[in-house]
């Protein structure tokens with residue numbers, strides 16, 4: 001089985017202090033909530049303002065706007081190690097998953113969909129909706145805050161059509177062994193869709209190398225863009241055989257043919273798109289993705305590894321209960337602590353200028369490359385006063 005590679009330091013250390021100054025919110029807040037929404041960079045603000053100015057000055061500029069959409073497609077392809085023809089720019093992760101689901105035929109012996117107990121609701125609900133079309137959903141259980149590969153091994157079989165699984169769990173931050181799960185799916189003849197929303201932008205991830213068939217994500221968290229834009233990766237050899245029945249004019253082979261007599265899906269992954277692209281969000285996403293590309297994902301992954309290790313060490317020293325696995329191969333950027341009252345704790349921290357979030361009783365602490373050790377000190381100083389709320 002393929003193992004997850006170790007992370008090593010990059011040759012040239014980026015100037016993190018200078019990079020931090022590009023995110024104004026960090027002067028006002030201790031911002032540790034990138035799992036919910038990334039911090040807004042000045043470059044992204046400028047891009048959104050440029051969209052307004054372009055409209056005020058030019059009225060419409062469709063050719064340029066379609067180029068912005070394609071520029072996002074190219075940037076996503078580049079950070080995933082994919083070909084631009086394998087990328088659909090979507091309105092959300094849900095739109096991408098729905099489009100894939102609509103292209104699958106569940107009216108056959110291979111009709112099983114394997115999901116896990118770690119799914120974000122949308123990657124469960126959409127598959128349960130397919131039960132109306134003949135799908136049978138099986139949910140792989142967790143054990144002590146993790147889902148070992150063996151649990152997937154027992155669930156994936158010759159009746160499995162697709163395994164749809166999150167990479168990093170939004171509730172506790174556990175990172176699943178996607179290369180190993182993808183290998184099991186491949187051996188059983190099943191497809192694999194990865195929901196990478198909680199990891200894309202924080203680690204070097206090559207879709208071809210890992211061997212996933214589909215991947216979805218969105219731009220508002222670690223990718224530094226905004227809400228209302230996401231993407232779907234589809235492995236090239238699959239594209240031709242999959243014909244989405246959830247569709248729209250931007251999914252056609254010739255968008256501007258304005259054909260109203262037939263359905264002619266694009267030969268590329270654009271066939272998984274739908275209507276008018278989210279133009280303002282393309283401006284923001286393009287600017288956010290450029291920041292990541294300029295720094296480089298290996299350096300970002302290494303820096304986040306340092307910050308998450310520091311958070312885990314502080315939590316252990318203080319005797320708090322970590323809800324996330326502490327093995328660096330089993331977590332991503334999100335570190336979680338068990339609480340007695342998650343909402344009270346998040347509110348108290350917020351009143352002190354420390355922005356976090358919570359799910360399922362866990363305090364979610366989610367640094368990005370723009371955070372530093374002072375942010376972690378501020379958080380743990382504040383937590384010392386709230387010991388009674390921590391398990």
Ligand SMILES: Cc1ncc(COP(=O)(O)O)c(C=O)c1O
Nearest residue numbers: 092093094120170195197198218
């Ligand atoms: C793992 C995961 N998947 C999906 C989403 C959101 O999906 P959508 O873009 O459809 O709103 C989130 C948002 O928090 C998420 O954490």
